[in-house]
Amino acid sequence: MKLWQKLFLGLVASMLLVVNQGIASELPVNTVRIHYHRDAADYEGWGLHLWGDDLALTHVVSWRFPMLITGRDDFGVYYDVPVIDKAKGFGFIIHRGKEKNVKQDMVLNVARDGFEVWQLQGDPKLYSSDPLIALAKAEKAKAEKLKAEKAEAEKAKAEKLKAEKAEAEKAKADKLKAEKAQAEKAEKDRIAEQPVDEGRVLSLLETLRKDNEVRVAEKEASLQRLRKQLAAESAARTKAEKALAESQGGVGEKGSELAAELEIAQTRERELNERVTALQTELNKLIQISKRAAPLQAAESKQRWFDWLSHTTVILLTIILLVFVTIYRRQRGELVKKMLAQKAELVSAQEKISRDTEERQQVENKMIAMAGVDELTGLPNRSIFNRSLQRSVAKASRSNRKMALLFIDLDRFKLINDTLGHDYGDQVLRTVSERFRECIREVDMLARLGGDEFVLMIEDLVDPKFLAGVATKMISAAQQPFFMAGQEYHVTASIGIATYPKDAKDASALLKHADIAMYRAKDAGKNTYQFFSEQMNIHSLQQLALESSLRSSIEREELLLHYQPIVDAKVGRITALEALLRWQHPDMGLVGPMQFIPIAEESGLIVPIGHWVLQTACQQGQAWHQAGYDIALTVNLSPRQLIEPDIVASIEEILSNTGFPAEYLTLEITEDLMMSNPEETVERIEDLRQLGIKFAVDDFGTGYSSLSYLKKFPIDTLKVDRSFLQGVPDDSDDSAITSAIVAMGKNLRLNVIAEGVETSEQCDFLLKQGCRLMQGYAFAKPQPAEEVSSLLDGTVGTFQVLAS
Numbered sequence: 001m002k003l004w005q006k007l008f009l010g011l012v013a014s015m016l017l018v019v020n021q022g023i024a025s026e027l028p029v030n031t032v033r034i035h036y037h038r039d040a041a042d043y044e045g046w047g048l049h050l051w052g053d054d055l056a057l058t059h060v061v062s063w064r065f066p067m068l069i070t071g072r073d074d075f076g077v078y079y080d081v082p083v084i085d086k087a088k089g090f091g092f093i094i095h096r097g098k099e100k101n102v103k104q105d106m107v108l109n110v111a112r113d114g115f116e117v118w119q120l121q122g123d124p125k126l127y128s129s130d131p132l133i134a135l136a137k138a139e140k141a142k143a144e145k146l147k148a149e150k151a152e153a154e155k156a157k158a159e160k161l162k163a164e165k166a167e168a169e170k171a172k173a174d175k176l177k178a179e180k181a182q183a184e185k186a187e188k189d190r191i192a193e194q195p196v197d198e199g200r201v202l203s204l205l206e207t208l209r210k211d212n213e214v215r216v217a218e219k220e221a222s223l224q225r226l227r228k229q230l231a232a233e234s235a236a237r238t239k240a241e242k243a244l245a246e247s248q249g250g251v252g253e254k255g256s257e258l259a260a261e262l263e264i265a266q267t268r269e270r271e272l273n274e275r276v277t278a279l280q281t282e283l284n285k286l287i288q289i290s291k292r293a294a295p296l297q298a299a300e301s302k303q304r305w306f307d308w309l310s311h312t313t314v315i316l317l318t319i320i321l322l323v324f325v326t327i328y329r330r331q332r333g334e335l336v337k338k339m340l341a342q343k344a345e346l347v348s349a350q351e352k353i354s355r356d357t358e359e360r361q362q363v364e365n366k367m368i369a370m371a372g373v374d375e376l377t378g379l380p381n382r383s384i385f386n387r388s389l390q391r392s393v394a395k396a397s398r399s400n401r402k403m404a405l406l407f408i409d410l411d412r413f414k415l416i417n418d419t420l421g422h423d424y425g426d427q428v429l430r431t432v433s434e435r436f437r438e439c440i441r442e443v444d445m446l447a448r449l450g451g452d453e454f455v456l457m458i459e460d461l462v463d464p465k466f467l468a469g470v471a472t473k474m475i476s477a478a479q480q481p482f483f484m485a486g487q488e489y490h491v492t493a494s495i496g497i498a499t500y501p502k503d504a505k506d507a508s509a510l511l512k513h514a515d516i517a518m519y520r521a522k523d524a525g526k527n528t529y530q531f532f533s534e535q536m537n538i539h540s541l542q543q544l545a546l547e548s549s550l551r552s553s554i555e556r557e558e559l560l561l562h563y564q565p566i567v568d569a570k571v572g573r574i575t576a577l578e579a580l581l582r583w584q585h586p587d588m589g590l591v592g593p594m595q596f597i598p599i600a601e602e603s604g605l606i607v608p609i610g611h612w613v614l615q616t617a618c619q620q621g622q623a624w625h626q627a628g629y630d631i632a633l634t635v636n637l638s639p640r641q642l643i644e645p646d647i648v649a650s651i652e653e654i655l656s657n658t659g660f661p662a663e664y665l666t667l668e669i670t671e672d673l674m675m676s677n678p679e680e681t682v683e684r685i686e687d688l689r690q691l692g693i694k695f696a697v698d699d700f701g702t703g704y705s706s707l708s709y710l711k712k713f714p715i716d717t718l719k720v721d722r723s724f725l726q727g728v729p730d731d732s733d734d735s736a737i738t739s740a741i742v743a744m745g746k747n748l749r750l751n752v753i754a755e756g757v758e759t760s761e762q763c764d765f766l767l768k769q770g771c772r773l774m775q776g777y778a779f780a781k782p783q784p785a786e787e788v789s790s791l792l793d794g795t796v797g798t799f800q801v802l803a804s
């Protein structure tokens with residue numbers, strides 16, 4: 001090393017010492033003093049750079065600027081450099097050489113906590129000879145080595161002691177265990193050799209307990225001994241360590257003291273520095289605050305103004321909103337009220353309109369009625385007719401002239417109305433009235449009294465025979481077929497005729513007598529006309545009385561059944577019995593069904609009466625079955641009965657109650673029923689057939705049934721009407737019709753029963769036609785059950801034609 005280099009290093013080292021101590025004692029806080037020794041300045045210029053952790057706080061100092069020189073001392077000039085950063089250290093870069101050719105020789109990074117870190121740039125040999133640094137380094141390395149060796153020795157010793165102790169304890173425990181096992185074994189052997197004695201066992205247990213206590217005490221004592229031994233060994237170890245440390249003293253002690261001093265100095269410096277830094281930070285904050293205070297105040301007042309404005313705006317907006325909501329609610333409430341009021345008005349207006357409409361309708365009806373026109377047919381109605389009749393009778397009375405009333409009632413119309421519905425009924429009434437109009441003169445007055453009742457008033461009557469011609473024309477017009485819903489239907493008319501002054505002296509009596517005559521026409525078989533007679537009057541009064549007493553006939557048990565056999569004429573065997581209704585009237589005696597069935601049908605009494613007939617017949621039939629007569633029954637079923645909605649359930653119940661087998665029951669229906677409402681009739685018949693019941697078409701040939709319908713109908717038997725049998729075999733037409741019906745029935749695979757067989761000729765004729773089932777007086781008249789029973793007794797299998 002050259003001389004100038006030695007001088008330079010000496011200068012730097014002394015500078016560092018001065019700086020580190022100077023900071024602590026004389027210099028202002030945050031200032032570093034750096035000396036420049038003039039004597040060493042054999043170069044043109046020197047540069048000294050000082051920096052901290054924060055580059056922003058790096059200071060560049062140059063001797064070439066005299067204003068930076070702080071002062072002078074024995075060494076030369078010195079510089080006090082302020083350190084305002086939080087840097088933990090500072091350093092120097094020392095340049096030498098000319099300004100334009102600066103060569104960096106060395107960088108010293110001196111941490112403020114001592115010489116912990118050295119960073120050398122340039123030639124390390126230049127600085128490695130520094131005695132203080134080398135000493136510090138050596139001291140440090142030695143102390144660390146000693147520390148490590150000591151730790152190692154302590155660790156080895158502790159481990160050795162631990163192992164020895166563990167081994168000793170284990171040996172002792174093993175020994176104790178072996179001794180204990182041996183003692184226990186000896187004790188067990190001893191006990192096993194001796195007989196069990198409770199007192200002895202207890203004393204042994206006591207001995208054992210005492211032995212255990214002694215052993216525990218021994219154990220505790222040995223533990224105590226071990227502890228003492230351990231303490232002694234530990235003290236010896238400490239002593240040895242101390243001796244070892246003392247033996248390693250000398251230079252190390254000195255180094256330690258120096259290090260301790262340095263540590264204290266560094267701690268102090270760190271505390272001071274931290275205080276300075278904290279104070280500086282606070283100062284900075286205060287400066288910042290003071291700088292910002294003015295604009296802040298301005299901003300605050302502005303903010304307050306904005307706050308006030310925004311609060312006020314919010315309040316204003318809320319108020320406006322509330323006002324709007326209130327107004328809206330009020331308006332909405334008013335609107336709802338208005339709407340409700342309007343709705344109520346509307347409802348009341350609608351009600352008024354409907355009332356008005358109703359009233360208008362009533363007024364219209366009244367006007368029409370006053371005008372005397374029947375709405376449906378356009379004919380004069382009952383009220384106008386009555387007035388006209390009064391006038392005409394009065395006129396006829398004044399002028400001694402004759403006049404006549406024809407009371408017309410449609411047959412089967414009720415059935416059409418009931419089965420097809422009122423629309424079809426109305427259609428029939430309109431058509432019939434049109435047809436009637438064509439049968440009369442313009443001067444005659446045709447009126448509709450209501451329902452299916454019409455009346456024709458003929459004034460200035462000359463010859464009553466003329467009336468028969470009119471009636472015939474009207475009957476013929478009525479019976480023309482109707483085509484409705486793609487099908488053909490038929491109605492007929494019954495007409496009663498009464499004349500003035502012969503049959504009645506006033507208008508109402510005249511009308512009443514024409515009505516009575518009409519009923520007589522119905523009784524006479526319908527589709528005909530009848531002139532009134534005094535006898536009829538009596539008869540009609542009788543009819544009224546009959547209807548009233550018929551109502552209570554079931555309760556009074558005045559009804560009874562007669563049974564007429566149906567015979568297989570070929571073998572002379574009774575195959576079935578037809579139940580025929582009779583009425584044992586208290587005054588009139590035994591009344592035949594022709595007298596009261598029409599009344600019962602008209603009044604609807606046929607429904608309960610028909611139910612009674614079925615119930616009684618099935619009861620009787622079951623009684624015969626139980627008596628051993630395996631006989632079938634046929635029962636007449638009125639059209640009115642078949643349209644009853646519960647007819648199927650009702651018959652099913654009767655069969656179930658009586659126990660009569662359904663397969664033995666045949667229900668007789670009329671042709672007309674088949675034709676009036678084929679679909680519904682077929683449906684009902686099918687339902688009843690499902691139960692096992694059979695069906696027969698009664699009085700076949702007298703109605704208007706279409707043969708094609710017959711084919712479709714679910715029936716089992718055809719009963720040829722007795723009116724055809726009357727002319728058999730002499731009347732060729734009757735014979736031909738009868739043969740045709742029998743043949744047709746056979747072709748349709750139906751049973752054919754000929755009704756009203758009275759003679760052996762008729763019987764022979766029928767047998768020849770292949771009809772063996774017959775019913776008539778030739779075999780048996782309808783008779784009470786008891787009599788039929790005796791008949792069954794004597795004749796089953798050997799029935800003979802009675803008439804032969």
Ligand SMILES: Nc1nc2c(ncn2[C@@H]2O[C@H](COP(=O)(O)O[C@H]3[C@@H](O)[C@H](n4cnc5c(=O)[nH]c(N)nc54)O[C@@H]3COP(=O)(O)O)[C@@H](O)[C@H]2O)c(=O)[nH]1
Pocket residue numbers: 564578579580581592593594597610613636637638668698699722755756757758775776777778782
């Ligand atoms: N809805 C119901 N109708 C019934 C019921 N019972 C009877 N009737 C119907 O009344 C009609 C008249 O019946 P009725 O007076 O009993 O006459 C029956 C026989 O007495 C009669 N008949 C039988 N054989 C002869 C004969 O050889 N000559 C002759 N002149 N008459 C005879 O025929 C009637 C039986 O007819 P039908 O019923 O068609 O087989 C009659 O139409 C009954 O249907 C009833 O309970 N309900």
